Amino acid sequence: MSKLTTTGLTKAFSGLVAVNDVSFNMEEGEILGIIGPNGAGKTTFIHLVSGILMPTSGRIEFKGKDITYAPAHERSRLGIARTYQLIHPLENLKVVENVMIGSVFSRGKSLKEARKAAEAICAELELDRLQRDTAQLSILEIKKMEIARALANEPEVLFLDEVMAGLNSDETKQVIATVQRIARERRMAVGVVEHVMGVIRELTQRVIVLEAGELIAEGPYETVSKNPRVIEAYLGGAA
Ligand SMILES: Nc1ncnc2c1ncn2[C@@H]1O[C@H](COP(=O)(O)OP(=O)(O)OP(=O)(O)O)[C@@H](O)[C@H]1O
Ligand SMILES: [Mg+2]
Numbered sequence: 378m379s380k381l382t383t384t385g386l387t388k389a390f391s392g393l394v395a396v397n398d399v400s401f402n403m404e405e406g407e408i409l410g411i412i413g414p415n416g417a418g419k420t421t422f423i424h425l426v427s428g429i430l431m432p433t434s435g436r437i438e439f440k441g442k443d444i445t446y447a448p449a450h451e452r453s454r455l456g457i458a459r460t461y462q463l464i465h466p467l468e469n470l471k472v473v474e475n476v477m478i479g480s481v482f483s484r485g486k487s488l489k490e491a492r493k494a495a496e497a498i499c500a501e502l503e504l505d506r507l508q509r510d511t512a513q514l515s516i517l518e519i520k521k522m523e524i525a526r527a528l529a530n531e532p533e534v535l536f537l538d539e540v541m542a543g544l545n546s547d548e549t550k551q552v553i554a555t556v557q558r559i560a561r562e563r564r565m566a567v568g569v570v571e572h573v574m575g576v577i578r579e580l581t582q583r584v585i586v587l588e589a590g591e592l593i594a595e596g597p598y599e600t601v602s603k604n605p606r607v608i609e610a611y612l613g614g615a616a
Contacts, residue, residue: 378441380405380566381426381457381534386435388421388590395421397590398435403534403566408556410577410598411570413587414610419570420462422587423536427459428452439534453483458532460523462539462570466511472522473499473507479529491529498525502555517548521555528559535560536568541576549573553580574602586610 379402388396396418403409411419424430426437428449437445439455447455458479466475476495480486486494499507504521514522520540527535537556541549553576560567571577577584578598586594586601588610594601601607 379403379438380440382438383426384436384438386422386425386437387433388418388425388430389433394590396425396432396587399587399590399592401585401592401595403568405533405566406560406564407583408560408567408569408581410581410584411568411587412572412574412577412584416589417587417610418590419587420538421590423459423538423568423570426452426534427457427536450483453479453530453532456531456533457536458527458530458534459536460527460538460540462542464519464523466514466519466522468511470511471508472504472511472514472518475511475522476507476525476529479526480531483530495525495529498528501559502528516543517551520544520552524552524555524559532565534566534568536570538570539572540569541571541573549576556580574598578602 381403384400386396386399387394399422413419425432428447431446436443439457444452473492473495476499477491480491480494496507502521502525504518504525524540541552544552556567569580581598583596584598584601585592586607593610594604594607
């Protein structure tokens with residue numbers, strides 16, 4: 378059974394249809410790329426499946442259960458987590474506390490248990506000195522903290538919204554390897570939004586392409602990247 382399915386998912390913002398009739402699915406253990414030009418609807422799509430926004434129409438199922446209008450906290454409890462394109466760490470908290478938030482709220486852990494889990498996840502991501510304020514972190518460390526916070530939710534489905542943006546190529550390689558490892562070890566379905574096609578090629582088994590809210594192509598990156606409609610969407614976006 379698919380982990381996550383959408384059917385005809387649509388979100389309109391007073392006239393602008395940001396996500397238009399998108400049907401897709403994600404399977405256990407798969408890393409799926411979600412690509413498309415700026416404004417294509419990628420972040421809005423993640424907002425819809427994580428419950429930050431409610432759809433105008435369509436349906437969302439998690440392991441066959443209808444969650445179309447379930448609140449965000451229920452979805453994170455069920456096992457859907459995501460990072461944010463616009464990162465907002467809680468700056469008056471320590472690194473470890475930022476990561477603990479995930480498991481305190483959605484997993485109902487005690488503070489002691491949550492701290493232990495957060496420390497283990499940070500160790501796994503090679504994020505150290507957890508008593509620092511988030512203001513002292515490098516971009517790479519902030520990105521790792523975002524991933525750690527999402528993992529603290531113990532997700533079965535994880536969305537990463539441009540988590541590599543701002544990283545240099547060595548750091549990007551490191552995060553690619555980390556994402557591959559956590560997806561494999563946890564049997565998670567991971568949805569990855571990235572603009573750098575080298576990352577998508579390296580990381581994903583399958584890609585969906587959004588353009589102006591519509592899903593215009595789907596398949597392995599090698600196939601999709603040769604699709605004339607996809608090439609046109611990117612060139613059109615750049616013109
Ligand atoms: N809250 C909102 N109200 C009105 N319009 C919105 C809102 N959020 C997004 N949009 C519009 O919806 C469209 C899709 O935006 P979205 O942020 O999902 O695109 P994206 O594919 O993530 O783009 P990027 O690659 O730049 O991050 C854009 O035209 C955007 O301006
Ligand atoms: Mg976006």
